[in-house]
Amino acid sequence: MPKPEGVQEKRIAVEARGITKIFGAGENALRALDNVSVSIRQNEFFTLLGPSGCGKTTLLRLIAGFEYPSEGAILLDGTDIATLPPFKRPVNTVFQSYALFPHLTVAQNIAFGLEMLGKPRAEINARVAQMLKLVQMEELGQRRTDQISGGQAQRVALARALAPSPKVLLLDEPLSALDYKLRKEMQIELKRMQHETGITFIFVTHDQEEALTMSDRIAVMSKGKILQIGGPRDIYERPSDRFVANFIGETNFIDAEIDGATGGAAAVIARLPGGAQIAAGVPDGMVPRGRVAIVVRPEHAVLARPDEGGQLRGTVENVVYSGTDTHFHVRLDGGNPFVVRSQNRRGTEAAFAAGDPVAVRIQDGAAQVLRD
Amino acid sequence: MATAREVSDRAARRDVRDRWLLSAPALIVIFFAAIGPLFVMLAYSFMAKGDYGDVKFGQFSLDGWFSVFLQRDIFDDTITLADAHLSIFWRSVRLSVITTVLTIALGFPTAYFIATRPRHTREIWVFLVTIPFWTNLLIRTFAMQEVIRNEGILNTLLIRLGIIAQPLQIMYTDAAILFGMVYVYLPLMVLPLYASMEKLDFRLVEAGYDLYAGRLQVLRRVIFPLVKPGVIAGSILVFIPSLGAYVIPRVLGGGKNMMLGNLIEMQFGAGRNWPLGAAISITLMAIVMVALLFYVRNTARSGAGHG
Numbered sequence A: 001m002p003k004p005e006g007v008q009e010k011r012i013a014v015e016a017r018g019i020t021k022i023f024g025a026g027e028n029a030l031r032a033l034d035n036v037s038v039s040i041r042q043n044e045f046f047t048l049l050g051p052s053g054c055g056k057t058t059l060l061r062l063i064a065g066f067e068y069p070s071e072g073a074i075l076l077d078g079t080d081i082a083t084l085p086p087f088k089r090p091v092n093t094v095f096q097s098y099a100l101f102p103h104l105t106v107a108q109n110i111a112f113g114l115e116m117l118g119k120p121r122a123e124i125n126a127r128v129a130q131m132l133k134l135v136q137m138e139e140l141g142q143r144r145t146d147q148i149s150g151g152q153a154q155r156v157a158l159a160r161a162l163a164p165s166p167k168v169l170l171l172d173e174p175l176s177a178l179d180y181k182l183r184k185e186m187q188i189e190l191k192r193m194q195h196e197t198g199i200t201f202i203f204v205t206h207d208q209e210e211a212l213t214m215s216d217r218i219a220v221m222s223k224g225k226i227l228q229i230g231g232p233r234d235i236y237e238r239p240s241d242r243f244v245a246n247f248i249g250e251t252n253f254i255d256a257e258i259d260g261a262t263g264g265a266a267a268v269i270a271r272l273p274g275g276a277q278i279a280a281g282v283p284d285g286m287v288p289r290g291r292v293a294i295v296v297r298p299e300h301a302v303l304a305r306p307d308e309g310g311q312l313r314g315t316v317e318n319v320v321y322s323g324t325d326t327h328f329h330v331r332l333d334g335g336n337p338f339v340v341r342s343q344n345r346r347g348t349e350a351a352f353a354a355g356d357p358v359a360v361r362i363q364d365g366a367a368q369v370l371r372d
Numbered sequence B: 001m002a003t004a005r006e007v008s009d010r011a012a013r014r015d016v017r018d019r020w021l022l023s024a025p026a027l028i029v030i031f032f033a034a035i036g037p038l039f040v041m042l043a044y045s046f047m048a049k050g051d052y053g054d055v056k057f058g059q060f061s062l063d064g065w066f067s068v069f070l071q072r073d074i075f076d077d078t079i080t081l082a083d084a085h086l087s088i089f090w091r092s093v094r095l096s097v098i099t100t101v102l103t104i105a106l107g108f109p110t111a112y113f114i115a116t117r118p119r120h121t122r123e124i125w126v127f128l129v130t131i132p133f134w135t136n137l138l139i140r141t142f143a144m145q146e147v148i149r150n151e152g153i154l155n156t157l158l159i160r161l162g163i164i165a166q167p168l169q170i171m172y173t174d175a176a177i178l179f180g181m182v183y184v185y186l187p188l189m190v191l192p193l194y195a196s197m198e199k200l201d202f203r204l205v206e207a208g209y210d211l212y213a214g215r216l217q218v219l220r221r222v223i224f225p226l227v228k229p230g231v232i233a234g235s236i237l238v239f240i241p242s243l244g245a246y247v248i249p250r251v252l253g254g255g256k257n258m259m260l261g262n263l264i265e266m267q268f269g270a271g272r273n274w275p276l277g278a279a280i281s282i283t284l285m286a287i288v289m290v291a292l293l294f295y296v297r298n299t300a301r302s303g304a305g306h307g
Helices: A056-064 A106-116 A121-134 A150-162 A180-197 A208-214 A232-237 A242-247 B004-045 B063-069 B083-115 B119-134 B137-148 B153-160 B174-198 B202-210 B215-243 B247-253 B260-268 B274-302
Strands: A012-023 A030-041 A045-049 A071-076 A091-094 A168-172 A200-205 A217-222 A225-230 A252-258 A267-271 A277-281 A290-296 A301-304 A312-321 A325-332 A337-343 A357-362 B047-049 B055-060 B070-072 B079-081
Touching: A012 A056, A012 A200, A030 A056, A030 A071, A030 A200, A030 A225, A045 A056, A045 A208, A056 A091, A056 A168, A056 A200, A091 A150, A091 B202, A106 A121, A106 A150, A106 B215, A121 A150, A121 A180, A150 A180, A180 A200, A180 A208, A200 A208, A208 A232, A217 A232, A217 A242, A225 A232, A225 A242, A242 A290, A252 A337, A301 A337, A312 A337, A325 A357, B004 B047, B004 B063, B004 B274, B047 B063, B047 B274, B063 B070, B063 B083, B063 B274, B079 B083, B083 B119, B083 B174, B083 B215, B083 B260, B119 B174, B137 B153, B137 B174, B137 B247, B174 B215, B174 B247, B202 B215, B215 B274, B247 B260, B260 B274
Parallel strands: A045 A200, A045 A217, A091 A168, A168 A200
Antiparallel strands: A012 A030, A012 A071, A217 A225, A252 A267, A252 A290, A267 A277, A301 A357, A312 A325, A312 A357, A325 A337, B047 B055, B070 B079
């Protein structure tokens, strides 16, 4: 089903309200989630992104029902399911280890959930055939689970979780065990399946590239908190937080000064070291003043000769060729490093060499003030 | 000059010969100590019984085998089924099956409990399960008698609690034999069950819950099939010695509630009928073998691939 374009008010599929999860007690207590709230929309590909130990898997397990929150509520279509056991939640999981039943065939694995729901045999058989087709494994239904490859096991796990038509599908780093090429294929496959089934996907990963490629929206997590929620472009181009900027892609941090407070504006004028002024975006609800850090992605700046003008000045220290791009490592006059990435095009040579004095020109709208 | 082919053939032959020579001592011991006596028993079962025990060598007779299930009336020579023997066979099989089922029922939760403890405490629990093995079977059986006899711990407790007014007659009944056998053979069920449960991937249990299986269904559809090899191994370890139990029915069952082991002992002792004793022993072995074949076929069919 095509997603309705331009519809702002989408229904909420899953909502976490003030979730806190503490493992253990006393001195060994571990606060895995700290007052986390997030709303995931119907039919959305939503990604929980963060380093290991950030609480993303715990949040997923709370939604699945394998753990119960210490505080807070989990709403599915508006009803609180936080205290329901997993087998009473219309939610299915694709496990990181796949967790296929070794005593059942591929087809029996896919049929398991439907059987537990007490569906009639004919319906189960039809649905299993449909699922095998969806994951392109029609021929392999009678195989045992130890007779299929890792990529196929991944597909079976997906088919098994999708077969009962859950309201929400939870995916716990399902691609991490696959090799690079297979992972790329599966990323596209997953998007296709999400589109075809119209089911809300909640995807957990520590791979920022995977998150940017597949997601409608991403929540970046660190130390049990959600730092920023937004579309891939938002997260990448307008990170609100130093951790987010650092975790996703390469970044330049520049210290800047903001003179006049312009309360509530989406952008402010920041004064860079060296005196140049630049318009910089501001995270929602922040009123920056005084010394701030601003962030610029390496591909959002270009090098120029000093006489051509730019917001920053420095000297090229190093030129690194990496196939598609060339990275220019610049030492700014104040002493801070700055990296500029330029895409290699046919017939162009690196115009600057180590030791050249250069000007750095930051593109309009590329600078972003950080919250910290 | 020998060709390479000849050298390699000779080496292969020498290899085979060496292997036989090296295992010969072990094979000889196994033959004379384990298989040999079985042939002696088989031979004895086809001989005539001696007047004061033993057999009459060289006198072929089918009397031993005849008497396993049949009897001839002393007055009119009519042949009827040997009810006494049949009831002992039936009691042995019945009590052994019930013992196996009860040890599964008690051993399964026990093994599950141990397998779900933190790794370093599991060893302590397993150690505790093996403690009864430190004491002689006879002593343990007398201890069980102390528990279940009319003035024993169980009856005293039940009377004190006011649950019963008169002591329950458990001693010298089939129930007493069951008490004893379940107690003695329970560790033999718990240990293999624990061994297969320890290998159980508990993420599969989570997957079961995730796919709408309730607790009972997860037990039946996920856990049980995966630990089935342990259930079968435990059943074999419990069923076979139960079938041939001797000490427990002797002490707890008294003279009336005999099992096969007691019947066999009687033929070699007071009964002075060695051919019959040998024939019953071989029949017992045959029952065990049939049961084993049944178990093995059952595993091969459903447990293929992860046995």
